[in-house]
Amino acid sequence: FLEAFESLLRFAENRTSSLFETAYRPVAKEAAEPVKELFTDISLYILVESAVLRFFDSLFPLVYSRLINPGITDLSEDYTECLRLTRQDINPFGRYSKNMVTELSKSLWASRMLSQALSLGIEAINTTEHAAxxxxxxxxxxxxxxxxxxxxxxxxxxxxxxxxxxxxxxxxxxxxxxxxxxxxxxxxxxxxxxxxxASHDLETALMGIRNSINEAILHAQLNGPQLSATVDKVCGQPKQEEGNLSSDNIVPVKEATEIQTFVMVHASLNNKRR
Structure with missing residues (x-):
């Protein structure tokens, strides 16, 4: 069981990393560490809600500065910390972060109980083998x-x-x-x-992490103008890049539909006009 669990974790982590490398390249490098920490926490059965919330707290500054407002050139530590601390109040990722907590919590609870039960069974068998x-x-x-x-x-x-x-x-x-x-x-x-x-299928829950993160990022991008206005009120305005946006800043989301891609470009142009 433990070998199967670890194998599933590695596969799910690789799938999630590939999402950033193929669909969100501007944040791929910086998102690698939060992704690694998320799956490490899952492997250690750390409280799922804390692990997932911490991941999205770390992800928000990257999404905001690289995808929603690609013209930002200077994101100070204080500003990054402000984004991280206010992420749950601003709720840029909609319901997707909470849905991810719910799905993982159910499956990991059953997985942890089964792992502990198997360990207890092995201990009991070993004890009876050496009974006087x-x-x-x-x-x-x-x-x-x-x-x-x-x-x-x-x-x-x-x-x-x-x-x-x-x-x-x-x-x-x-x-x-x-x-x-x-x-x-x-x-x-x-x-x-x-x-x-059945309802606590571990494989389905772990494989669903990639899709949950993708949907969460798309939700944030689709609501980019509103998020930017809220962030400006809470954290102030960061330094903006002058001149035209580079085409490299437009995110080639291969897994998104044409409509989603159009909206993401439209959101970037709106941010430039401000």
């Missing part, structure tokens, strides 16, 4: 294994019924102590695996 044998059990094992040797019957094995009776006697005390708890444990494992195969 009673005096009666040792005597029965010796009798079953070696009494035929005294009669020269070294190649004859104990019959199945005799062997099972001896083992039942040896394990009776252990089984009586663990039986009820072990049955409950198995039921819990079945419940968790069923949940992960």
């Amino acid at each position: 044998l009673t005096k009666e059990c040792r005597k029965a094992l010796v009798k079953m294994q070696y009494c035929p040797h005294c009669q020269g019957l070294t190649l004859i094995r104990p019959c199945v019924g005799y062997c099972l009776n001896v083992m039942r006697g040896c394990l009776a005390s252990v089984v009586s102590e663990l039986d009820a708890q072990w049955r409950e444990y198995i039921s819990t494992l079945e419940y968790l695996t069923n949940e992960m195969a």
